[in-house]
Amino acid sequence: MNVIKLSKPEAVIFDMDGTLFETDTLLVPVHRRVFETLREERLYEQETPPVERLLGCLGMLLEDIWRQVMPDSSEAARKRADDLLLQYELEGLAAGEGELYPYVQQTLRQLKDQGVKLFVASNGLEEYVKGVARYKGIAELFDGLYSAGEFATASKVDLVARLLKDHGIQKAWMVGDRSSDVEAGKGNGLQTVGCAYASYGRAAELDGADVHISDFRELMALLEQTEEII
Known part of the structure; x- marks a missing residue:
């Protein structure tokens, strides 16, 4: 994990595939x-x-x-x-197929307990994104599940922009495993966390992320490190 400190977020926005869900x-x-x-x-x-x-x-x-x-x-x-x-x-x-990445559910609960609002922003179909969250028991942890399928957005930059506007979010982290996630964060003035544990993309896709993590639990350490720079 990088040692760069991030500012304390009101919300954390997650990609779904390759970030929360081991697709x-x-x-x-x-x-x-x-x-x-x-x-x-x-x-x-x-x-x-x-x-x-x-x-x-x-x-x-x-x-x-x-x-x-x-x-x-x-x-x-x-x-x-x-x-x-x-x-x-x-x-x-x-039928019970598919798995979340290790420690996803526990870490999401910890983030929520710290008062952080949680969202998903995915380029997938609405029924799929909501289905993963429901069947894997994490739907109730999120303040919103946003998908390109539901909102017909042309890019993840646009999808995240709508999410931020809908919920009045000023300061958030964008967490994902692909260049589209980094672009969505940077395009909306957010700090970005690249998930280096996923194997679907190329490592270079995350070059622009502010921080890289190799284990989902590292998000809690990042949050704790923000306390001095709120």
Whole structure:
């Protein structure tokens, strides 16, 4: 963890995939099912793309993800993939599949006990983001679950801007594992925490973050270090 001190936040805004939720624990079997169904429905005739390609696109908007994962596909195939992805993700979550990163639930509770407001800002679909929070038992810890799917925002910068305005937040941390999270924080004048424990992106994506953490519990240490510089 970096030794840079951050200013005390009113709120902490989290990305979901690769930050709170260890997405590959759900997405690997879902990915296989999506492409099996697309081939059965004759919407996609190619071999199943490697799941690493999909994992590497986490943090993007869905329409951009499918262009990367299956660039030779039709618009009909991409739209059907959207529906199947959500259906199979929610089915998997309901069946108990998928895991939060270690210490996420405990640390979120500790942050909330310290009076910090907690939010999610994700480029995912509304039902998915809220489904992860609900099925993993953390939904009640958040003051708001914001998603590009719900608010139809063109970028995470816009999504976070709406969140801040809606709740009158002046000072917050943006916590995430991708360059889009760093950009969302910096674009709204927030301090940024890069989650270096996730393996979906490239390490260079977090170069602009104010602080890097390799364990979710380090957020509490960062909060404690802010007391002198409120």
